[in-house]
Amino acid sequence: MTDEADETDEEQEPDEELDIDDGMQTVVKIEITGLSLYTHIGVSAAEREVGQRLLFDIRIDVGESDATETDRVEDTVDYGEVCQLVALIAQQRSHNTLERLCGTIAGRLIGDYELEGVWVKATKPEPPIALPVDEVSVEVWREAEE
Numbered sequence: 001m002t003d004e005a006d007e008t009d010e011e012q013e014p015d016e017e018l019d020i021d022d023g024m025q026t027v028v029k030i031e032i033t034g035l036s037l038y039t040h041i042g043v044s045a046a047e048r049e050v051g052q053r054l055l056f057d058i059r060i061d062v063g064e065s066d067a068t069e070t071d072r073v074e075d076t077v078d079y080g081e082v083c084q085l086v087a088l089i090a091q092q093r094s095h096n097t098l099e100r101l102c103g104t105i106a107g108r109l110i111g112d113y114e115l116e117g118v119w120v121k122a123t124k125p126e127p128p129i130a131l132p133v134d135e136v137s138v139e140v141w142r143e144a145e146e
Contacts, residue, residue: 028065030079032058037087040094041101047128048094054122056086060109061117077113085112090122098122098138106142117143 035056040048060077067076086105095101102120109118123137 025064026068028062028068028076030060030062030077030082032056032060032079032083035083035086037090039090039101041090041096041098042128043096044128052128053125054090054098055125056090056105057119057121057123058082058086058105058109059119060113060115062113063116077115082109082113085109098124098136099140102138102140103142106140110142110144115144117141 035058037054037056038051039054040051041054042048042052060079060082062077065076067073085108089105089108090101095104102122105120106118109115109120119139119141121137121139123135125135127133127136129136
């Protein structure tokens with residue numbers, strides 16, 4: 001990079017001075033991919049006792065968010081907090097099925113963050129199946145009640 005390019009970067013106006021209000025509605029979706037957690041889930045006693053790794057993918061429909069204009073995390077959904085909440089739910093107690101676990105996570109996220117909708121996918125990368133399978137996953141989509 002040249003000194004001239006550095007000078008140009010320093011002269012740019014701050015983001016807060018940009019006029020981005022074009023009268024259009026802005027909808028925000030947040031996606032978390034590959035959240036890896038060790039849990040005690042499964043139908044068999046061995047699965048629940050030994051535990052296993054699950055991978056979570058989460059898509060959050062925030063709807064309209066002031067953060068697109070304010071640039072403040074307080075005006076959107078903090079995805080770090082979402083990951084912590086998913087970990088708490090997944091590790092707090094044992095679930096028999098991925099369906100129940102995903103449903104519990106989806107319901108809690110909608111309730112805690114007043115989302116328009118949420119999609120949760122839980123994947124067992126090493127499922128206890130006697131046949132060769134790469135992975136098994138369950139997806140749950142839940143929309144907020146009006």
